[in-house]
Amino acid sequence: MPHPVHIAVTGLGLITPAGHDADAVWSAMCAGRGLAQKDPELVGLPVDIACRVEDFEPVAAHGRRLARRTDRFSHLALSAARQAVVDAKLDPDTWSPTRIGVVLGTASNSLETYLEGFALLGQERPTLVSPLSLPRSLPSAAAAEIAIDLGVRGPNFSVSSACASGATALAVARDLIAAGACDIVLAGGAESARDRMTVTCLTQVRALSRRTDAPRLASRPFDTDRDGFVLSEGAAVLVLEHPDHALRRGAHIRARLRGYGSSCDAHHPVAPHPEGAGAEQALRAALHNAGLAPRDIGHVNAHGTSSHAGDAAEAQALLRVFDGTPPPVTAPKSVLGHPLGAAGAVEAALTVLTLEQQLVPPTANLLRQDPGRELDVVTGRPRPVPVDAALSNSFGFGGQNTVLVFTTP
Known part of the structure; x- marks a missing residue:
């Protein structure tokens, strides 16, 4: 058997349709009831149900300027990352920013802004396309915004392995720490793909549940009557830390990867x-x-x-x-x-x-x-x-x- 490095998990942040923090999400998970519902942004499509993060205001969370220059998947990622840093009791005034990395998983580009730009191009109005359209929609945008927000200057990148992206990001982060490249990595995933194009494409490949008349019963893993998944959104960031570093700063270790x-x-x-x-x-x-x-x-x-x-x-x-x-x-x-x-x-x-x-x-x-x-x-x-x-x-x-x-x- 190999001798693995047992990377410490010293903090986590969560924002999902079940709630805006870990306690709320855990409570909803233990209740065990589906959260899918009709989505007003999907009205008129064959599949018009999804799980949405409710009552989340980007301007209130991040300020007008930051909210305007970023798409929703970055809004969610930033909130999860800030939670994780607080949970880990990390102090940006005392950490070594070049020894802290960010690795975030996302399955696709954020199409939220692209769709607006494509519509303008279709109307032959290219000069009205926002100059922010590209940088705010890149898959790497959320990881970069976390680094900018927190002032961390270690390795920073996004990984994409479809629906395994968030897990792959944690695996890559583990290796960065084990290799000595970082003491700490903020790692996780973020996605908000409740746009009409993504839903249409997933509908066309028959990936989504058609149980639109009973949304809360639509997602039924391992049930014989399952007929596809329900699209959702959310973000999670874990603070992964070399165990020696965690020990030196007296961190509470929640678990080990x-x-x-x-x-x-x-x-x-x-x-x-x-x-x-x-x-x-x-x-x-x-x-x-x-x-x-x-x-x-x-x-x-x-x-x-x-x-x-x-x-x-x-x-x-x-x-x-x-x-x-x-x-x-x-x-x-x-x-x-x-x-x-x-x-x-x-x-x-x-x-x-x-x-x-x-x-x-x-x-x-x-x-x-x-x-x-x-x-x-x-x-x-x-x-x-x-x-x-x-x-x-x-x-x-x-x-x-x-x-x-x-x-x-």
């Missing part, structure tokens, strides 16, 4: 490998990297999008890795919907909270699982579970897979 595994199905641009071969490879690689065996894992935070093929592939992979008896599973997208590139980071934060609380939140809307692929999915109410190590799964279009391993401090 012990290892990860990544793979590619190399199978199809949208569909997963039908037997979950790539997911299984990532799961086994994560365990090996962490120096753990399947019997050491007490919980799995599933990718569980509510798609027919994706959930079936993940279930098969878990059953093989755990010899038919995986530990208790939860699927947060049943409550939060699917925030695409932010999903892996949001669910990593939830996995940290599960380890802290020794409590697995329930999966909403699950009535009956696929015969022969049954997992021990927690439903109805939170389940107390003694857990020292947990997996957080993230799988994306193109067969891009990342699995994170978290342990108690």
Whole structure:
């Protein structure tokens, strides 16, 4: 077995449709009720439901000037990053800014501003396109804005591996710290893709649930009656810190990022490998990297999008890795919907909270699982579970897979 570097998680920030901070999000997750609803921005489309971050005012949160120059995914990322820094009790007046990095995952460009620009171009009015359209919409914009806001000057970049982007960002951040490039990395993901073009494209590839007459029941991971995912938005940022650095400053360690595994199905641009071969490879690689065996894992935070093929592939992979008896599973997208590139980071934060609380939140809307692929999915109410190590799964279009391993401090 390898000798992994157990990176400390010393802070986290969350903003999702379930709430604007970790406490609110955790409370809603434990309630176990879907949050999808009709979205006024999607009126007239075949799929007009989503999970939205409600009552979030960018101007109030960030000031008029910053709110104007950034798109919504950056607004959310900045809020999560500020929360994480406060939670970690980091003081910008005393830290070493060149030793602090930012790695953020996002699945796509922000189309919010591009759509406005495209409309003007279609009207042959190019001079009215805002000069901010490009810089505010780049995938790297959120990571750059976090660095500008906090004054940190270490490595700074974005990663994109479809719906595994947020988890991949945490894996890359772990390696930066383990390699000695940083003492601290603010890592996570942010996405707000509730625009009409993204929804239309996902509808055309039949990825979204058509259960528009019952939005709160639409996202149903691992249920036999699932018919696609519900689009969401949100951001999560974790403060990852070298354990020696955390010890020197007397930081409270919430959990440890012990290892990860990544793979590619190399199978199809949208569909997963039908037997979950790539997911299984990532799961086994994560365990090996962490120096753990399947019997050491007490919980799995599933990718569980509510798609027919994706959930079936993940279930098969878990059953093989755990010899038919995986530990208790939860699927947060049943409550939060699917925030695409932010999903892996949001669910990593939830996995940290599960380890802290020794409590697995329930999966909403699950009535009956696929015969022969049954997992021990927690439903109805939170389940107390003694857990020292947990997996957080993230799988994306193109067969891009990342699995994170978290342990108690």
